[in-house]
Amino acid sequence: MSTDDGSTQGQTSYVIIGGGLTAARAVEGIRESDPDGVITVVAEENHLPYERPPLSKGIMLGKDEEDVVFPHDKAWYDEQHVELRLGTAATAIDPDAHTVTLASGETVPFTKLLIATGSSVRTLDVEGADLQDIFYLRTLDDCEAIKARLVAGSEIVIVGAGWIGLEIAAAAREHGCEVTVVEPQETPLYGVVGPEVGTWFADLHRSHGVEFRFGEGVDRFTGTEDRKVDGVVTSSGNTLSADTVVVGVGIRPNTQLAEAAGLTTDNGIVTDAALMTSAPDIFAAGDVANWRSTTLDTNLRVEHWANANDAGTAAGRSMAGQDVTFDPIPFFFSDQYDVGLEYSGYVPRGTKADVVLRGDPKTNEFMAFWLDGDRVLAGMHVNVWDTVPAIEQLVRDKTPVDRGKLTDSDVQLSDVGA
Ligand SMILES: Cc1cc2nc3c(=O)[nH]c(=O)nc-3n(C[C@H](O)[C@H](O)[C@H](O)COP(=O)(O)OP(=O)(O)OC[C@H]3O[C@@H](n4cnc5c(N)ncnc54)[C@H](O)[C@@H]3O)c2cc1C
Known part of the structure; x- marks a missing residue:
């Protein structure tokens, strides 16, 4: 029997919205101190919760199988008595009633809620953006679709020389594709590492046969009569021939649910150092959270694996009543060639x-x-x-x-x- 605060016969009810690494680790964090609480994971994608770095590395290269991305298999969630609502989007949160509404219209009560909705790719809004064979990389399904296009000799144009663009460039070269990267800044990763180290990244990729078009954005895409992309026209008027385009121009945090619920958001869902949002009993972690770093004395939103990994566990602990101060130094990694x-x-x-x-x-x-x-x-x-x-x-x-x-x-x- 459920009570108003979502607890079931004295048990705490935890709801986690999200199907990424943050969600998987949150289950672990909860179970450390609450073996009996009811846990429901609501995930829009039809996969077990998974991590994303292999999508642009081992899997894209064809060296790893898909199953490397899952921190846990289905049997583990069963052992932890976790109810997985996969392929199900949460559409609303009512902080006062302590309920989450699902796309089906069903409501799920919670005592403690974690929003781990991650982020979505930024898209290009230019002429031809709706042509076929223009891809973005965020999900396992995106990864498989792009990988199928990485055939030796094919012409791949990558838009954006950030981490995702560079890793896809490396994978495409290893598959023997012709690769051109279009980047409006003067070097790769300009805003992250600056021009000096950025030049080293450009040299690394050039030494593997990647061509760069720096200082150029995308003006439009051109296509064939059957609406397949066949070219990228840059802001300088150059036309680059392309069989496939992959766009990696950044992401934005999935804050829509939190905003509609009236939680404080500012470049992500604002939390304290315990990953608690402005609403009692609602937490946020991973790419979507803008958390308070005690050491750096600022709020931070970090779009990297280690943050999802560590914040997921920390949020689970915090929800289950442990005294948590989440205070890591931000960390990330990359592999290219x-x-x-x-x-x-x-x-x-x-x-x-x-x-x-x-x-x-x-x-x-x-x-x-x-x-x-x-x-x-x-x-x-x-x-x-x-x-x-x-x-x-x-x-x-x-x-x-x-x-x-x-x-x-x-x-x-x-x-x-x-
Ligand atoms: C291709 C790729 C390569 C990467 N490589 C690296 C790397 O090498 N090093 C590094 O440090 N970081 C890397 N990252 C970044 C890292 O993967 C992210 O920081 C991490 O995935 C964030 O995890 P998350 O759980 O917060 O969010 P996500 O992984 O984005 O998961 C959020 C999940 O929530 C679901 N969701 C969203 N809204 C709803 C809703 N309303 N209802 C239900 N479910 C919802 C989404 O469908 C998604 O499955 C990479 C990312 C990508 C995409």
């Missing part, structure tokens, strides 16, 4: 950070640091491993560093203090 990299830290948009290098980028083994005066805001290693804890410590402790030591690969990162 034979290069693996990890980045830790946070450089606020618009900050004029100095870039300091350690090691020679030409060897594809180096580190880069982004500094504000003598403070490390972020650090990245490329084909150099096990430096994340040391970088995180420099960021967390706001350690004043000596640039000479920081750039000297012979000095341990623990000894670079001024």
Whole structure:
């Protein structure tokens, strides 16, 4: 029997909206301290909750099977007594009544609710955008559709030289496709790593045969009589021949449910350090959340795997009554060709950070640091491993560093203090 607050015969009812990694980890976080609570996962996609990085890497390359993306199989959810409502969208939240409405019209009561709705791709609104064979990559189904187009000799135009665009470019080259990347900025990843490190990314991809069109956006797409894309006309008037176009121009957080429910949103759903939103009993985590970082003394929305992984668990714990302060240093990783990299830290948009290098980028083994005066805001290693804890410590402790030591690969990162 359900009561008004969604509890069932004294048990807490947890509802998780979302089918990504955040949702999967939240179940784990809840079960750490509440073995008996009723858990329902409402997920719009018709897949078990899954993580996305392999979609642009191992699976796209044909090296991994689809099942690498699932943190847990169906049997695990059954063992955890989780009710999975897959292929079902949540359409409304009533914070006062403590209910979630599903697309079917059914309402599900909750005691505690997690919004883990992630994000959706930004789309291009230009002439020809509705032609066939123009793709975006967010879901397993998108991944399979794009992979089927990566045939040796085919002409792939990628719009956007961000992480997704670059990883797809690498996969397409490994499949033997002709690849051109169109990017309005002067280097890849311009807003994230700046021009110096961005130039290294451009050189890496050029050395694998990728062609770039920097400083050019998309004016329109052209198509055949049967409405298949056959070209991209750039803002400079150049026409690039294309069998397939993949657009990777960023994402936006899926805040619609939260906004309609009257929760506070500002570039995501605003939460405190316990991942609680402005409504009692409603939490948010993963790509959709703009959470309070105690260490960095700011709110952050992070669109990366580690954030989904760690915030999902933390939100589950928080919902189940544990005392949680979610306070990681933001982290992400990428793999392109034979290069693996990890980045830790946070450089606020618009900050004029100095870039300091350690090691020679030409060897594809180096580190880069982004500094504000003598403070490390972020650090990245490329084909150099096990430096994340040391970088995180420099960021967390706001350690004043000596640039000479920081750039000297012979000095341990623990000894670079001024
Ligand atoms: C191709 C790709 C490669 C990536 N590679 C990397 C990488 O190398 N490194 C890295 O750090 N990060 C990477 N990321 C980013 C990382 O995958 C995301 O940060 C992560 O997926 C966020 O997880 P999430 O659970 O918050 O949201 P999502 O993974 O977006 O999951 C949200 C889920 O909620 C569902 N949903 C939305 N609205 C509703 C609703 N109303 N009702 C029910 N369900 C709903 C969606 O259908 C979706 O399944 C990559 C992302 C992509 C797309």
